Amino acid sequence: MNTQLSGVLAAAKAEDRAALIGYLPAGFPTIDGAAQAVQALIDGGADAVEIGLPHSDPVLDGPTIQTADDIALRNGVRTRDVLETVRQVTAANPTVPVLVMTYWNPVDRYGAARFAADLAAAGGAGCILPDLPVEEAGPWLAAAEELGLATVFVVAPSSRDQRLATITASGTGFVYAAAVMGVTGSRNQVGEMAEDLVRRTRATTDLPVCVGLGVSTAAQAAEVAAFADGVIVGSAFVQRILDAASPEAGYAAVRELAAELAEGVRKR
Incomplete structure (x- = not known):
């Protein structure tokens, strides 16, 4: 259990609102500029952030994040760069939980215990592991628990109630509820299945349930909140960074959108 992450989510609940959690991949738009991009999320009002570990086969991610991952990989990003971005962000924002969103293969190659130790040393709050089956998560969970790192698993609308109970019993920090079936990406509608999934997930756990996949506007943020x-x-x-004429313009656009979304989650 990561007390920093739990504290931030509890503080948002005490304010009768949802927390805003922003995601950007490391190495994007550049290796050195990634921390600035994440800082823009925080400056705009994100309560917590996810830093993605770029992967060559991101099965959960749609074309937008795949494009960013490809840019990051062509920039030469490595796992050590991801951890360095975490370190820079946590050093500048000691009260903001920073999680790494990663597929399991890079962690397995790096070494689960080593990755957990290096993430904790960088000030990270934990990991979101969308493709790691809970039945195979024992070594990671042991290392994460020892170091006070949260382990966030993903549930989907297709998850049956018994499966939800199995997943939530193993996770810590919060449960990541995928609002729709499919890959990440902005959508006109967030997905009618999301509210039912949150209800069913809450029936199995006291962990906070956070919803992702598809939110892109303040109105959608308020709907989910x-x-x-x-x-x-x-x-x-x-997408804001991809559309920007320069990295600096991209950071400004991220900051602006984060501010709009931060206002949205307060209009529940």
Whole structure:
């Protein structure tokens, strides 16, 4: 359990609102500029942030994040750069939880215990592991628990109630509820299945339930905030940087969108 992450989510709940959690990949738009991009999320009002570990086969991610991952990989990003971005962000924002969103293969290659130790040393709050089955998570969970790192698993509308109970029993920090079936990306509608998924997930756990996949506007953030503990936004931030004429313009656009979304989660 990560007390920093739990504290931030509890503080948002005490204010009768959802938390805003922003995502951007490391190495994007450049290796050195990634921390500035994440800082823009925080400056705009994100309560917590996810830093993605770029992957060559991001099965959960849609074309927007795939494009950003490809840019990051062509920039030469490595796992050590991801951890360095975490270190820079946590050093500048000691009260903001910073999680790494990563597929399991890079962690497995790096070494689960080593990755957990290096993430903790960088000030990270934990990991979101979308493709790691809980049945195979024992070594990671042991290392994470020893170091006080949260382990966030993903549930989907297709998850049956018994499966939800299995997943939530193993996770810590919060539960990541995928609002729609499919990959990440901004959508006109967030997905009618999200509220039902949150309700079913809450029946199995006391952990906060945060909803991601598809939120891109303040109105959508407010819609999700009405039934979720947190609103997770990624592709919309990535798109702002992709559309910008320069990295600096991209950071400004991210900051602006984060401010709009932060206002949205307060209108539940």
